Amino acid sequence: MPSTLPALLCLGLYLSLRVGAQNEIxxxxxxxxxxxxxxxxxASVSVWCQGSRRAIEYQLHFEGPSSALERLNTPGLxxxxxxxxxxxxxxxxxQYTCFYRTGELWSEPSDPLDLVITGMYDRPTLSVHPGPEVLPGENVTFFCHLETATTTxxxxxxxxxxRPWRRVSNSPAAFSMGPVTPxxxxxxxxxxxxxxxxxxxxxxxxxxxVTGDAGVTDLASTGQLSSPDSWEPHWSTTKKGLRKDLIPWDYTAENLFRVGLGLLVLVAxxxxxxxxxxxxxxxxxASSQERRRRFRWQGALDE
Incomplete structure (x- = not known):
């Protein structure tokens, strides 16, 4: 049994080191x-990257006509x-992605962000059938027409x-929608x-x-189209709902787990x-009792 003590100590140290390494992800x-x-x-646009208050450097990676890398140090908190x-x-x-660094460790890459430039070609015309005013439950179709040859x-x-929907089609492209709701x-x-x-x-x-009964069940709260080739780039136009700091909560949870594991090993x-x-x-x-018994037995033999 005493020989298991070093083994248990080594196991506890190993688990602690493993958890510590996971904490650094x-x-x-x-x-x-x-x-x-x-x-x-x-026009101008700003790409924001949100990491941790412990970050000392951010990198923005770009994949486009010419790949690029931009670094930005963070002197303050x-x-x-x-x-x-x-x-x-x-x-x-x-497409853009960003990273941040704390010490010698780099984060995982962010989700990709697609930046789209507009105003590169002629202006298309848009119409809707049967008309711009419909009743709930009806079907409508938007037609996008562009003289310049394109199929997207x-x-x-x-x-x-x-988010935008994509249609690969000859002009005019038809975007079917419905049954419509408010x-x-x-x-x-x-x-x-x-x-x-x-x-x-x-x-x-x-x-x-969409006029008429506003109480119609909302079957398409996101305005979904029936187009099978919808396109959803990775983008966000505002910072609403973003967490103030991504890392402290994660580290708190992991540190609590680490402390709990340490206490468990200590109790064991x-x-x-x-x-x-x-x-x-x-x-x-038992040894003392055995010696006494032998002593009394030896004394009895001597007598």
Whole structure:
């Protein structure tokens, strides 16, 4: 039994080191664009990267016509940094990811952010059938037409949380929607595109009104289209709902787990030591009783 004590100590040390190593795995940062992931040609945009207050360096990686890397050190205590991009051109449109560093450790990469440049081609025209005012439950179709030869079109409902839908089709491209609910109300624009990150000027806006019973069950709260080839880039136009700091909570939870594991090992060691001490005491008592018995037996033989 005493020989198991070193083994248990080694096991506890090993587990503690493993947990400590896991503690050093940094969570991936958040990335978003302001004011929007869609940027007019020549305008400015800022890419934000949010990591930890312990971060001492951030990196922004770009995959586009020419890959690029930008570094930004953080002299003060801040959990996010801004990478300004100005002006926006076709060479800066593409996919972005960011990282941050604490000490010698780098975080996992953020989710990708797609920056799209608009205003690169002619302006398409957008219309809706049967009309801009419909009743709940009806079906509507948006038609996006562009004279310039292209087969890729995007339709987007204006709003901070709206995402575009893609249709690969000859002009005019048809975006079918329905049955509509009051959630489909809003202003829509369409774009033509020759690449995923370079779009035309936006069409003139078309406002869809869903009149009648507002209590109809909301079957499409996100305004889903029936187009099978919808496109959802990794973007966020605002920082609403972002956590103030990604890392402290993670470290608190992991440290609590580490402390709990250490206490568990300590209790196990104390139980083992107590058990070993009791066994030794029991053996000593048995040995003492055996010696007394032998002494009395020897005395009786002598008599």
């Amino acid at each position: 940094l969570s991936k940062p958040l990335i978003w664009a302001e004011p929007s992931f869609m940027v007019p040609n020549g 801040t959990n996010k940094v801004k990478f300004p991009i100005q002006p926006m051109t076709s060479s800066t449109a593409g 079109f995007f339709l987007r409902k204006e709003g901070p949380a709206s 959630a489909h109300r809003g202003t829509y624009r369409c774009f033509g595109s020759y690449s995923e990150h370079m779009w035309s000027f936006p069409s003139e806006p078309v406002t869809l009104l 060691l104390m139980c083992l030591l107590a058990h070993t001490w009791l066994l030794r005491k029991k053996k000593k008592r």
